[in-house]
Amino acid sequence: MVFHVEYPRIVPARKPPGHQPAAPRYTLRWHDPVDTLVSEYYGMQKVNPSWDEQQQFFQRVEASLAHPDGPAAHEIMRFTDEAGETNAVVVAYWLDATRHARWSAAADFPTWFAARERLSGDAGYWRETIAVPYDRHETIYSAPHYKIGFARTANSSIESMTTNGYFGAARDRIPVSAIDPLESPLRDAPPKPRSVEGRGRRLRVVTPLNMTALRSGQFWVGAGPEQLGDYHENLQPKLMRGMNFLLDHKGETGTLALRVMTNLDADGTERAETSVLAYFLSLAQLEDWSKSHETHLDIYRHAIAMNRQFKEKREVVTWHELFVMPEATSFEYVNCHGRTGVLPYFDLLEPATA
C-alpha cells in the first residue's frame, strides 16, 4: 500500500489547469499508515567548542537514541548562529508519537537535559520538537535515489509526483490545506523580537498555531568537477543570498529563525551536505517570498535549469520537508543566549514546583 490522506476540497487548489511540471520531482510516502510525524532537534550551543566537546554531546545523545522507543532515523550537524556561537545539532525522527513520548519520559538524554546542572556552565542546550499530524506535512526531492531526513525512516519510498513546479505547490501537497487555509492567528499582529535573558534559565516558548517549520536540504557528495563547480559558483551563492535576505528581513518575511546547518561525518568532518532549518510565522509569508522575491526566483530558476541540462545525470540533490505546526510549547532553551531559535518572539514559560 501507499498511505496518504486526502480531504474533499473546500479551499481551492493552486495548481493551474492542465499544469505539467517543468522538471520531475518526488515526494515521500510510507507503506504503512502514519498518524503523527515527530522531528526533534537537540542542540549544544557554545563559543568555539572543541571537537571533543561536540563529540561528547553527540555521543551522549546517540547513546540515548539506541533505546527500544528511540527514533527511526537521526543525523548530526553543526551551524554557527547569529550570535556567532557554534551549535552542535542532532535531529531525530519518529513515526510514532507514543514511542517518542515514552522515549522522552524514560531515556537518558531527556533526563540529562532536564537536570538542574544544565542551567550553569558555558554551554547552552536546546530542544525543538516538531510534532504534527500527517496531514500537516509535505516533502519534495529533486531525485528519488538519495534518502535523507524523514526519508530515512523504514517503510518509506520517494515517489514521483506532479504536484510541483508552480507557486502554491507546497501548500497543495499539505493534505489539510484542502480544508484549512492555515492562516496565522497573529497575521494582523505579528510579534516583534524583544531582548530575552536566556542564561541560567530553562525557558519554553509558546509557539503559535500554524507556525511553519522548513528543513530544506542540499546534497552534493560525489559530484564531479562540472556540477561541483556550478554548485559552488552558482547554486550555493544564490542560496546563501536568499537565506541572508530572509535573515535581514525577518519582520516582513515572517522569518523567526533560520540556521544553515552542515551534516557531519562521525569524526566531525563536514560533509558536502547542508540543510536550512527555518521557522516562519505562516506558510503564506514563506509563499510570498518564494513566488515574488528575486532571491528565491534565482535559486528556483537555477535549480530547474540544471535539472533540464543534466537530467538523470544531475549530481546535486535538493529537497525539503515542511510542517505546519499546532500551537505548541515544545521548544525549550536552557542556559542559551537570548537570540536562540524563536526565544525572542513569543510568550515564555518555565518549570514550576508543585
Place this chain on the structure above:
Amino acid sequence: MVFHVEYPRIVPARKPPGHQPAAPRYTLRWHDPVDTLVSEYYGMQKVNPSWDEQQQFFQRVEASLAHPDGPAAHEIMRFTDEAGETNAVVVAYWLDATRHARWSAAADFPTWFAARERLSGDAGYWRETIAVPYDRHETIYSAPHYKIGFARTANSSIESMTTNGYFGAARDRIPVSAIDPLESPLRDAPPKPRSVEGRGRRLRVVTPLNMTALRSGQFWVGAGPEQLGDYHENLQPKLMRGMNFLLDHKGETGTLALRVMTNLDADGTERAETSVLAYFLSLAQLEDWSKSHETHLDIYRHAIAMNRQFKEKREVVTWHELFVMPEATSFEYVNCHGRTGVLPYFDLLEPATA
C-alpha cells in the same frame, strides 16, 4: 456531503463479526470538512459564591464570546468540586482552530483571565482547552432529536450508526484508532497525585499524550412522571454510584479528574440536564472500567432496558463526546486550590518574563 475520516486499518476493530446493536444509537457528523475540534472550559471557583458573583462571571465570558472569532456554541453549568468549592463553568465549542486562536489572542475574556489581578482575591479561575484533530474524537447519542455539546455547532447532524452496543465501540468510532492503539506513554509509570500550592499562582499543566477527555451527558427536561421517576430512582443513582466509584479509585481506574456538572438556565436555575466532565490517563483504562466493573454494567444495562421498553417514546437522552488529546499545556489554573482539575498529577509550568 457527510464528512468523516477513515484510515486503512492496521489495528483490528473490536466489533464482533455480524454484530447487531441491541438499541439504536446515533453519532455526530458535519456537512463540511472539519480539521480540528476545540472545546474550552472556563471556570470560576469559590466557596459559596452568590448568584450575582456567578452571573457576573457568566456575563463576562458570554459578552466576550460575541466576537467575530467567537465559538460556534456554548453552555453554562455549575458543579461542586472535591474540595467543596462551587465552580461556575462555561464550555465553548469551535470547529476552527485559527478562529479559536485569534479569539484567544484578541477577545476581552482571555485578556482578563491573563491579568495579574486574577492571582489574588477569594476566587480562582481556570481554563481547560481540549483541541484535537477530527480523527481523535467520537460521539454517541441515545436519540437524534436533542442537540447538545458539539452537536449545537452549525452544519452538523445526529446520524444513525451501528458502531455501538459492544465493548470497544467507542474506540472503534475514533478514526485514528484504526492506525494507533492510543496508549498512554505513562502506562507503566502512572503519575501519583501530590500536594500542589495553587493559590496566588498561575500554573499550566503538561498533560500527557493520549490523555482522554470525556463529557458524558444526561437530559431529562420534559420527561413525564413514569420516566422521570425511573430516572431519579434508577438511572441517576446508578450513574452517581459509578462516578463515585471512579472518584474513590482514581489510581486504579486512571481517573485524573471528574466533575458532575449541571446545566443552568440564564437565571441560574438548574436544568434537568447534567454532564460529567472527566479526564482519564488513557482510553484503555476507561474501557477497562466500562467493560468489567459492575457500576458501569449497571448503568449500561439500565439504559438499554429503558430504550427497549420505551423505544422512540424514551424521554431521557444520554450522550457523550470523547477526545484523545495530543500532549498539551492548555490546562491553566489561576489562584485555584491544589486539587483543581489535573493539577495534582503532572509537571507544571508558569509564565516567565523575557
